[in-house]
Amino acid sequence: MSFRREKYVPKGGPDGGDGGRGGDVVFFVRENVKTLSHLKMQQRFFAQNGRPGAGRQKGGPRGDDVVIEVPPGTAVFDAESDEQLLDLTEIGERAVLYQGGRGGKGNTHFKSSRHQTPRFAQPGEDGVEKNLRVELQIIADLGFVGLPNAGKSTLLKVLTAANPKIGNYPFTTVIPNLGVMHHYEHDIVLADIPGLIAGASNGAGLGIQFLKHIARTRGLVYVLDVADEDLDASWDTLSGELAAYSRELVRKQHIVLLTKMDLVDSGDVPRAAVDDFIRDHPVVTVDHDDPDAVPPPGSLLGVIPVSAMTGTGLAEARDVMANLANAPVGDHVI
Numbered sequence: 001m002s003f004r005r006e007k008y009v010p011k012g013g014p015d016g017g018d019g020g021r022g023g024d025v026v027f028f029v030r031e032n033v034k035t036l037s038h039l040k041m042q043q044r045f046f047a048q049n050g051r052p053g054a055g056r057q058k059g060g061p062r063g064d065d066v067v068i069e070v071p072p073g074t075a076v077f078d079a080e081s082d083e084q085l086l087d088l089t090e091i092g093e094r095a096v097l098y099q100g101g102r103g104g105k106g107n108t109h110f111k112s113s114r115h116q117t118p119r120f121a122q123p124g125e126d127g128v129e130k131n132l133r134v135e136l137q138i139i140a141d142l143g144f145v146g147l148p149n150a151g152k153s154t155l156l157k158v159l160t161a162a163n164p165k166i167g168n169y170p171f172t173t174v175i176p177n178l179g180v181m182h183h184y185e186h187d188i189v190l191a192d193i194p195g196l197i198a199g200a201s202n203g204a205g206l207g208i209q210f211l212k213h214i215a216r217t218r219g220l221v222y223v224l225d226v227a228d229e230d231l232d233a234s235w236d237t238l239s240g241e242l243a244a245y246s247r248e249l250v251r252k253q254h255i256v257l258l259t260k261m262d263l264v265d266s267g268d269v270p271r272a273a274v275d276d277f278i279r280d281h282p283v284v285t286v287d288h289d290d291p292d293a294v295p296p297p298g299s300l301l302g303v304i305p306v307s308a309m310t311g312t313g314l315a316e317a318r319d320v321m322a323n324l325a326n327a328p329v330g331d332h333v334i
């Protein structure tokens with residue numbers, strides 16, 4: 001996209017008024033705008049030039065603003081420097097990205113006792129022309145994180161109406177999937193991102209570039225495969241990579257789903273590994289009826305054994321996930 005604003009250069013007569021200001025470039029967050037697809041149709045936006053000043057010291061009217069409507073979750077970047085310019089999350093938010101250029105000064109300003117008939121006026125400021133990149137960052141309530149092949153997409157499929165690709169190989173998911181989980185009167189948006197591997201925070205694998213998609217979630221759902229050789233090692237890899245990526249992710253409340261429990265029930269995987277994990281990872285209990293009971297940031301609020309295949313534990317998982325999505329976010333400092 002490209003924005004262009006121009007300034008009128010007034011050529012007032014001897015009693016010339018000032019030129020009007022150029023219009024502003026404004027982003028406006030509108031609730032019923034859901035995507036950025038309209039920006040694919042129109043890629044260039046112009047705020048209007050200020051209008052010329054006129055004789056008899058009449059000032060020119062201001063140029064019209066250009067207002068670009070975007071959904072909540074829109075981030076605006078300078079396409080050249082990659083600097084983030086706007087982070088638009090609130091419905092109704094109105095952000096002036098560039099102010100219209102100042103109007104020219106009519107020649108009446110240059111009258112003086114020695115210069116009774118000034119034959120010059122000051123030109124208005126030139127407008128700016130910028131290339132911007134506009135990105136919609138998903139605002140899900142909860143984000144799944146897990147190693148590749150852990151079963152994240154399968155859980156999204158059974159918990160929501162989403163139909164993500166599922167495969168018995170790593171990196172089946174290459175772009176994030178979203179699904180809506182209905183839980184009583186609440187709709188909870190879940191984000192499934194590609195699997196993370198050790199070194200992801202330094203660029204290994206696929207997942208880390210998608211962590212920004214879960215950066216705004218209210219909570220994280222770690223998905224661990226009970227068939228993993230060492231559940232603790234899987235946990236350490238995931239939490240280590242998230243910590244290396246950003247402190248903010250570590251401060252999120254989270255739960256663990258120990259998935260593929262059907263493999264334990266069938267005897268293919270020893271139950272002891274699951275019991276040990278639950279024993280070694282105590283959860284913080286929260287009194288949901290007490291509004292002041294806010295657990296500290298980064299609390300583990302549940303460890304639930306589940307199976308997407310048989311449905312074991314999914315009812316409890318839904319309840320715990322709903323609590324996580326609606327949990328108050330504390331402002332403790334750690």
Ligand SMILES: Nc1nc2c(ncn2[C@@H]2O[C@H](COP(=O)(O)OP(=O)(O)OP(=O)(O)O)[C@@H](O)[C@H]2O)c(=O)[nH]1
Pocket residue numbers: 146147148149150151152153154155165166167168169170171172173174193194195196259260261262263306307308309310
């Ligand atoms: N036995 C069993 N297998 C499961 C279960 N959930 C998922 N699987 C299998 O595990 C494999 C991986 O599942 P996915 O849901 O694609 O895993 P993922 O975590 O999304 O994987 P990536 O997208 O590659 O990170 C598939 O073969 C699934 O059928 C389960 O509850 N029990």
Ligand SMILES: [Mg+2]
Pocket residue numbers: 152153154165166172173192193194195
């Ligand atoms: Mg997947």
